[in-house]
Amino acid sequence: MKMMNCPLNGLRNISEFVYGGEVKSMPDHVTCSDKEWADYVFYSENTIRVVMEWWFHSPSGYWFIAERHTASDEILNTYDPSERFNERVEFDSAAAVTEEKRA
Amino acid sequence: MPFSLLKYGLKNDYPFEKDADLPSPTELKKHYDVIIIGGGGHGVATAYYLAKYHGINNIAILEKGYLGGGNTARNTAVIRSNYLTSEGVKFYKESVDMFQGLSNEFDFNIMYSSRGQLTLAHTDATVRSFRQRTEVNTHFGGKTELIDPQQIQELVPTLNMNPADMPILAGLWHIDGATARHDAVAWGYAKGATQRGVELHQLTEVTDVIVENGKAKGVKTNRGEVSCGCIVQAVAGHSSIVAAMAGIKMPITTYPLQAMVTQPVKPFLDPLVSSSALHCYVQQTGRGEMVFGGGSDPYPLYNTRSTLDLKESLLASAVEMFPFMANLKLMRQWAGITDMTSDYSPIMGLSPVENYYLDAGWGTWGFKSTPICGKSMAELVASGGKVPELIAPFAMDRFDEFRQVNEMGATAASH
Ligand SMILES: Cc1cc2nc3c(=O)[nH]c(=O)nc-3n(C[C@H](O)[C@H](O)[C@H](O)COP(=O)(O)OP(=O)(O)OC[C@H]3O[C@@H](n4cnc5c(N)ncnc54)[C@H](O)[C@@H]3O)c2cc1C
Numbered sequence: 451m452k453m454m455n456c457p458l459n460g461l462r463n464i465s466e467f468v469y470g471g472e473v474k475s476m477p478d479h480v481t482c483s484d485k486e487w488a489d490y491v492f493y494s495e496n497t498i499r500v501v502m503e504w505w506f507h508s509p510s511g512y513w514f515i516a517e518r519h520t521a522s523d524e525i526l527n528t529y530d531p532s533e534r535f536n537e538r539v540e541f542d543s544a545a546a547v548t549e550e551k552r553a
Numbered sequence: 554m555p556f557s558l559l560k561y562g563l564k565n566d567y568p569f570e571k572d573a574d575l576p577s578p579t580e581l582k583k584h585y586d587v588i589i590i591g592g593g594g595h596g597v598a599t600a601y602y603l604a605k606y607h608g609i610n611n612i613a614i615l616e617k618g619y620l621g622g623g624n625t626a627r628n629t630a631v632i633r634s635n636y637l638t639s640e641g642v643k644f645y646k647e648s649v650d651m652f653q654g655l656s657n658e659f660d661f662n663i664m665y666s667s668r669g670q671l672t673l674a675h676t677d678a679t680v681r682s683f684r685q686r687t688e689v690n691t692h693f694g695g696k697t698e699l700i701d702p703q704q705i706q707e708l709v710p711t712l713n714m715n716p717a718d719m720p721i722l723a724g725l726w727h728i729d730g731a732t733a734r735h736d737a738v739a740w741g742y743a744k745g746a747t748q749r750g751v752e753l754h755q756l757t758e759v760t761d762v763i764v765e766n767g768k769a770k771g772v773k774t775n776r777g778e779v780s781c782g783c784i785v786q787a788v789a790g791h792s793s794i795v796a797a798m799a800g801i802k803m804p805i806t807t808y809p810l811q812a813m814v815t816q817p818v819k820p821f822l823d824p825l826v827s828s829s830a831l832h833c834y835v836q837q838t839g840r841g842e843m844v845f846g847g848g849s850d851p852y853p854l855y856n857t858r859s860t861l862d863l864k865e866s867l868l869a870s871a872v873e874m875f876p877f878m879a880n881l882k883l884m885r886q887w888a889g890i891t892d893m894t895s896d897y898s899p900i901m902g903l904s905p906v907e908n909y910y911l912d913a914g915w916g917t918w919g920f921k922s923t924p925i926c927g928k929s930m931a932e933l934v935a936s937g938g939k940v941p942e943l944i945a946p947f948a949m950d951r952f953d954e955f956r957q958v959n960e961m962g963a964t965a966a967s968h
């Protein structure tokens with residue numbers, strides 16, 4: 451079976467992992483247009499090259515980033531998301547802002 | 554050995570040459586009214602209907618490999634219309650009707666075989682959704698019934714009624730379900746199209762799309778540059794890649810889909826049988842082989858390699874359904890790369906680029922739509938971009954407006 455190197459658990463069978471989509475930058479969900487949000491949710495590059503992707507180690511509930519070639523299936527690198535993301539996105543406060551706007 | 558066969562064997566010319574052959578390759582012209590990228594079933598069907606119904610025959614089909622060598626050659630040939638949404642059922646129903654007349658229309662046998670498709674329910678929730686699908690299908694003129702376990706056993710005596718300890722509660726019996734020889738469909742359309750003047754250029758890869766001021770003007774290929782009035786792209790698994798050449802981003806992810814076939818055995822299974830819970834479908838071909846298919850690979854990839862994981866999981870389910878098949882030997886295994894949308898419905902119609910039309914997002918279920926999709930795309934092209942009502946719900950911008958056509962439950966496991 452194909453193996454993947456989980457940054458938290460080491461080398462594991464690929465069947466323990468769940469694919470989570472391309473890493474893309476999220477637009478500001480409070481101020482962005484519907485089209486921008488749709489673009490973020492549904493559209494993707496879906497191309498042939500090394501791509502940065504979200505992966506999930508299901509038994510331990512751990513999300514991380516992998517760099518993988520989408521034709522050869524070679525996994526070049528895996529690492530903890532903190533290497534790319536260091537700010538927390540607060541959805542609660544955003545929801546509150548939207549509620550305020552409505553009221 | 555019959556002497557007539559020996560006589561043909563010694564003759565120089567092939568007896569059926571004038572019937573069987575496509576025209577010999579020609580040089581690419583400088584300009585065509587319509588360029589179709591992709592010589593799969595969809596591309597050649599679109600060309601055929603443009604020439605047949607709209608008198609447009611200055612058309613080039615550009616195919617990077619060979620005619621019908623993509624997913625058209627790789628599918629498991631299930632034809633059915635028992636989907637869930639009104640938009641879907643209405644569309645697929647027309648395709649099933651058209652399939653029934655294709656052999657006559659082509660004067661070429663596409664081996665259409667109407668044996669019915671049975672989908673099994675193992676939970677109450679599935680039974681409820683089957684009830685809904687029966688109603689929707691019947692409403693649009695399809696033949697579909699909800700049947701009970703006893704009727705299922707009469708229909709398929711060899712089926713294990715308690716596969717993987719999940720008792721079969723009911724079945725969605727789609728009497729219109731059928732198969733056809735997939736290659737023959739592409740060949741029939743190609744023959745009909747080329748006889749009407751359409752040019753099929755195999756080994757011709759589109760490497761770039763020329764767009765000026767938001768309008769499609771032509772393509773670059775490995776055989777030079779060609780200008781055109783408009784372009785239709787019908788490249789299945791490569792949809793995102795080709796669309797990107799025209800500067801278009803698509804709501805598509807490309808996944809491999811694998812299937813496999815066993816050695817031939819005596820005929821014992823007439824209907825196509827699929828299980829909604831085991832994600833497995835089984836059918837016997839006219840040659841006696843058992844064909845197995847199931848869900849897509851678990852993550853995206855542009856690669857038609859085969860995996861042991863898929864063989865193990867799929868065959869485990871198949872053997873649960875028909876235990877005696879455990880003794881059969883696998884003969885072939887293959888894969889295609891499929892263009893999946895998140896609502897499991899296709900994308901047909903206009904694109905952000907003028908004169909550039911999309912026929913994509915067919916994922917794991919697009920063989921059955923070949924006739925009606927070709928006919929609808931031809932109408933769209935011939936009218937200069939007036940979207941036929943039948944395909945309007947499948948426009949790409951449905952994703953921008955959050956009005957998807959959700960067929961996931963009706964598509965995922967039975968193609
Ligand atoms: C294993 C498997 C089982 C399936 N089972 C079923 C089923 O039972 N029922 C069903 O209805 N559907 C099924 N499908 C789906 C079905 O096969 C496809 O949706 C359908 O064949 C798509 O047809 P097409 O003509 O659009 O694509 P294709 O037949 O793939 O044709 C596209 C063509 O475009 C060409 N191309 C790509 N890029 C370029 C380029 N740059 N330049 C020139 N040409 C290019 C390719 O070479 C290819 O020949 C299955 C698919 C697979 C893989």
